[in-house]
Amino acid sequence: MNAKSLYQEVILDHNRKPRNYGSLNNANHHAIGHNPLCGDRLDVSLSLEDGHIDNIAFQGESCAICKASASMMTAAVKGKSRGDAEILIHEFRDMATGKLDLDNPHHLGRLTVFSGIQELPTRVKCAILPWHTLHAALNSVTSASTEAESDPIHLSAGNG
């Protein structure tokens, strides 16, 4: 695929003007995600009330793919139940790793702009990191990584 087609306007827009960027004062769930491959760090905090994500924010230093993915993720899960958020996490991971058939019913909506990432294996982790971190935060794990034991997709890291 042409990599430029991945960097669609919607992704560039979320990279330029990320939604829900910053920290939350009243957060009761929080996690830091780390991608040791590139050194990216992402901080996700949310307030979970009666099983619903009342509010969510993220901040950190990362590439455009990761930042846009985080921005669109926060917009997608805000107001959703924890169960619905977990479904999105699952579907997003499967889409990014090419395991989801987009022709079948799913809940990803505009998040399908990231479907092309499966053809850029070195960038899959960039898109997935925010979702890993959200999953960790929802499950009260304070840190997530795209590598080692906490890596559910086991892609190899860089060398040299």
Added chain:
Amino acid sequence: MKIVDATLEQDVTFANEMEKVRADFPVLKLEVNGKPLIYLDSAASSQMPQPVIDRLVYYQTSQHANVHRGVHYLSETATSEYEGARQKVQHFVNAREDREIIFTSGTTDAINLVMHGYGRKFIKADDEIILTTLEHHSNIVPWQMLAQETGAKIRVVPVNDAGELLVDEYEKFFNQRTKFVGLIHVSNALGTINPVKKMIALAHMHGVPVLVDGAQAAPHMKIDVQDLDCDFYVFSAHKLCGPTGVGMLYGKASLLESMQPFKGGGEMIATVTFEKTTYNTIPHKFEAGTPPIAAAIGFGAAIDYLLTIGIDEIHAYEMELLHYATELINELSGVHVIGTAASKTSVLSFVVDGIHPHDIGTLLNQEGIAVRTGHHCAQPLMQRFKIPATSRASFAFYNNRSEVEAFIAGIYSVQKFFSR
């Protein structure tokens, strides 16, 4: 004006000569994403020229058997070619004797060999190991493992904003507990050439042995281990046009003899009974099991190839490419070169305002341009410069000026793409 003309003419002839070597590299005919490949990642791994490929094929088709074992024709041939490769490496680094050259699986393996063979025998609790901020993880992690095991301490030589080691600080580190120095010759992330000869002399004034990680130096400059007077020198073949899976450890014979073996097995023994094993002499003491025979012979062929071009010629041409690229990249606004040491190899590490290195790498790849993006296995160094990662172009003697221009145009178009 005549003088200027003469210089120009000389430059053009020189560049034309170097242009011819491109024909030796079949990979340069490759197209990536519909564009001719522009390979600017030789610091991670260099490409292989046809003579080295041919040598590997010839070995596998007509010379292969296990070494140091049989009395038959093929075993004798393989053994003599393998030992011949050792002598090529010996002469390449100007070691006194061929038994001072150990074939390892690469730089990392060689450093681990010294950590296990020397470090675990001679470094104790509260002893100090000096490393530098410029080290690759391969010359950090083994020593940390040793420090954890023994209770030894690690001290780290800082760098200035240009990426140059503060040698005055280094000098102050020495005391009677200092037992080892691990020193990168050329920084893989920034290209800084360190004053290793001076730093080795300072260590020796305190009786401390020095290991030099030459992975990024050996492909670009003449290495003379006797002149440097280093105690250990290590590098990999695949960064100098040879195959992966092989590298070398040079060690002074007396030190290698004093060390304990790293790996146990066949080849490294003199006699074995279930009561007691006596070890073989160096270098075999450190080459347990069947070695990477084909790769070692390819290593020798790569050295032959580089010597036909000339190490000084390679260095001079790569410096031209570096200076040209540096000049052009400095004209781009919002682009910052990380690593501006006075003495550098042909490595250009940079960051671009508002654009992450990974995005740059992906978009350059779209133009067929291969650069490295990330922390370059030097996370402490990235922390020193307060950046998570850089993009890195590394130029080899098989690159040319038009590739440098395409690379600079590529960065410019990435900037345009992100500002639309």
